[in-house]
Amino acid sequence: MITAAKAPTTVYEDESLSAYGPARATIQGTPLAPDELRKTDAYWQASLYLCLGMLYLRNNPLLREPLTLEHIKPRLLGHWGSDAGQCFTYIHFNRLINKYDLNAIYISGPGHGAPAVLSQAYLEGTYSEMYPDMREDLVGMQRFFKQFSFPGGIGSHATPETPGSIHEGGELGYSISHAFGSVFDHPDLITLVMVGDGEAETGPLATSWHSNKFLNPITDGAVLPVLHLNGYKINNPTILARISHAELEALFVGYGYIPLTSWRAAIQRACIRRWPPPWNTVSWRFASSRKRPGRPVRLTAPAGR
Ligand SMILES: Cc1ncc(C[n+]2csc(CCOP(=O)(O)OP(=O)(O)O)c2C)c(N)n1
Ligand SMILES: [Mg+2]
Numbered sequence: 001m002i003t004a005a006k007a008p009t010t011v012y013e014d015e016s017l018s019a020y021g022p023a024r025a026t027i028q029g030t031p032l033a034p035d036e037l038r039k040t041d042a043y044w045q046a047s048l049y050l051c052l053g054m055l056y057l058r059n060n061p062l063l064r065e066p067l068t069l070e071h072i073k074p075r076l077l078g079h080w081g082s083d084a085g086q087c088f089t090y091i092h093f094n095r096l097i098n099k100y101d102l103n104a105i106y107i108s109g110p111g112h113g114a115p116a117v118l119s120q121a122y123l124e125g126t127y128s129e130m131y132p133d134m135r136e137d138l139v140g141m142q143r144f145f146k147q148f149s150f151p152g153g154i155g156s157h158a159t160p161e162t163p164g165s166i167h168e169g170g171e172l173g174y175s176i177s178h179a180f181g182s183v184f185d186h187p188d189l190i191t192l193v194m195v196g197d198g199e200a201e202t203g204p205l206a207t208s209w210h211s212n213k214f215l216n217p218i219t220d221g222a223v224l225p226v227l228h229l230n231g232y233k234i235n236n237p238t239i240l241a242r243i244s245h246a247e248l249e250a251l252f253v254g255y256g257y258i259p260l261t262s263w264r265a266a267i268q269r270a271c272i273r274r275w276p277p278p279w280n281t282v283s284w285r286f287a288s289s290r291k292r293p294g295r296p297v298r299l300t301a302p303a304g305r
Contacts, residue, residue, distance in 0.1 A: 111169010
């Protein structure tokens with residue numbers, strides 16, 4: 001018997017996601033207190049500043065002097081594209097890890113956007129702990145910026161030197177497989193995996209959405225894939241950001257996920273909920289009307305470009 005998959009109803013049924021569209025909030029209420037929201041937003045802005053600093057600056061890290069050519073890296077190597085979305089997701093996931101005392105890891109599919117994870121390591125203090133010459137002061141920040149993708153420094157992808165890194169960034173396609181591998185036989189682990197929309201076009205990644213068929217919800221942990229629809233693979237349009245939103249949702253329903261869509265403003269106010277066994281998974285929810293447990297995939301809005 002063939003049963004038609006029922007796609008969840010979206011709040012914006014008639015509106016397709018556009019890489020150029022406005023930020024839209026889809027949740028009701030205010031899960032974050034105003035002060036918490038302000039601080040989280042400030043942390044995000046600081047992260048973005050660090051990302052830009054790594055990409056462009058070799059000196060004058062806090063722009064205390066008027067910017068000159070001498071301060072700018074002569075050759076730019078590095079990706080901005082996924083940095084904003086990755087920082088955003090990382091920060092909010094961190095907030096939830098603290099709030100719910102979760103045992104969790106973050107896997108960066110677009111590991112080419114290394115400034116995202118490096119900025120977090122630096123702000124958390126682990127970078128300076130591991131590399132004491134890169135302290136959280138003016139001199140340390142200058143070194144931290146300059147070394148990024150620079151002769152004698154570190155790579156532009158999330159390389160093994162990145163504190164806490166166990167997944168080499170750079171070769172696209174394996175993030176979902178690694179995420180599922182990480183939770184097999186680890187029932188308490190939640191792995192959030194960020195997938196670039198360009199990365200999603202690689203053969204290995206396109207196939208690996210089906211890894212959910214191998215997951216035992218009782219003996220394994222949970223994977224929370226976040227698809228980052230920033231619309232581009234470097235500067236070329238991505239397929240998943242160009243099909244209609246209904247088609248995109250239907251695709252993921254077909255893969256066996258419950259797609260939840262968050263626009264930038266919605267992510268900021270996203271809340272988390274743990275379902276009881278046997279689902280044993282975490283569901284990010286932006287609309288309280290959704291009561292169905294499952295294995296969600298999040299389709300994240302353009303925030304990177
Ligand atoms: C297997 C593989 N093929 C090609 C590349 C070259 N490459 C680096 S980044 C990138 C685009 C990735 O797009 P996306 O995941 O959307 O990241 P964004 O450009 O949005 O940061 C490509 C094709 C690669 N790193 N690995
Ligand atoms: Mg992209």
